[in-house]
Amino acid sequence: MNGSNEAVHGESGQQSAEFAADTQAVQLIKMKDLRSAELNAELLTQIAEGLRSIQPQMNEFLDNFSKAVQGARQWWRSNGPQIKAAIEWLISIDWPAVLSAIPETFRRAMVRAAAHGWFVGWNDTAQEVFDLTAKINSAADADIDEVLATHYRARVHAYGAELCAAYPHRAKPINAAVSVHRSPDSDGFFLSVPVFLAQADGVLHEITGCESPMSKVGKAGAKRIKAAPFLESNADDSMIAFGALEPILDIIHSRLLMSSSERSETQRMTGTSFSFLNRHQVMHGESSDYGSEVNSLKAFTLLTFIGLHLPLAMKHK
Secondary structure, three states, X not given: OHHHHHHHHHHHHHHHHHHHHXXXXXXXXXXXXXXXXXXXXXXXXXXHHHHHHOHHHHHHHHHHHHHHHHHHHHXXXXXXXXXXXXXXXXXXXXXXXXXXXXXXXXXXXXXXXXXXXXXXOOOOOHHHHHHHHHHHHHOOHHHHHHHHHHHHHOOHHHHHHHHHHHOHHHHHHHXXXXXHHHOOOHHHHHHHHHHHHHHHHHHHHHHHOOOOOOOEEOOOOOOEEOOHHHHHHHXXXXXXXXXXXXXXXXXXHOHHHOOHHHHHHHXXXXXXXXXXXXXXXXXXXXXXOOOOXXXXXXXXXHXXXXXXXXXXXXXXX
C-alpha cells in the first residue's frame, strides 16, 4: 500500500514540475515576443525619423526627376520625327552591299593615289581614313596632288614622331629630314627627299629581312620587288582582301621605280620630258630638279606607308 502511494505522489510531482516548466517557457516566449515587438517599434521609429530627415532631398529628387521626364517628352516631341526618319533611312540601306563594297573603295583610293606617286596608309583614325578615301575617290586627277599634300602637310611632324618611336635607331636621320622639310627654306627639300627614300628602303629591309628589298626580280613581264613574296606570305588575309598591300606590291609599275628605258619610253609616248619623282634618279644624282614640297611629301608617304602601315597589315603572332 505504501508503495502504491509513493508511486502516485511521484507521478504528481513529475506533472507539477512539467507544468511549471511549461509555464516558464510560455512566459519566456511572451517576453521574447514583447521584446521583439519593442525592437520592431523602435526600428520603425528610427526608419520613420530617417525618412523625415531626408524628405527635403527626396522632394528635390522627385521634383528634378519630374522635370527631366517632362524635358525628355518635350525633346522627343521636337526631335522624334527626325529620329524616326533617320531610323527608317538606316533600315532601308542595303548594308550587306555597302559593307561588301568597302574593300574595293579602299583599294581604289590607294591605287589611285599610288598612280600619282602617293602611298596612302591606314595609320590614322578610322574616321580620317574614311574621309581621305572619299576625297581621293571623288577628286579630279588634277587635284589629287593638292588633296594629298594638304592631308600630309598637317601630319609630317606627328608621323615623324611615330616613326622615331617605332624605329628609335633611325630617329636622327628621320628627325633631320623632317626638320629640314618643315623649315622655311625651300631648298631643304633637296635634302629631305633622299633621306626619306633611303630610310624607306632601310625600314622595308628591317620588316622583310630582304637585302635591297626594292630591287626588281623575275622575268620580263613578271617582275616584282624582291620583298613581295615575304609581304604576301606574312600579311593578314583580311588586309590583303582590303588591298592594303597593293601599293607596295605594284610599286614596280610606278614612276618612282621606272628604269631608264621605261622613262625614255614614257617620254617618247607622251612627247614630254620625264619630270616625276624617280628613286633611281634621285639616289644616283641623275636629277637635280626634284626638290619640291610635293616630292618631299610623296617620299615621306612612302616611308610612313612602309614604317607605319605595313606593320598593321602583317600577321600578329
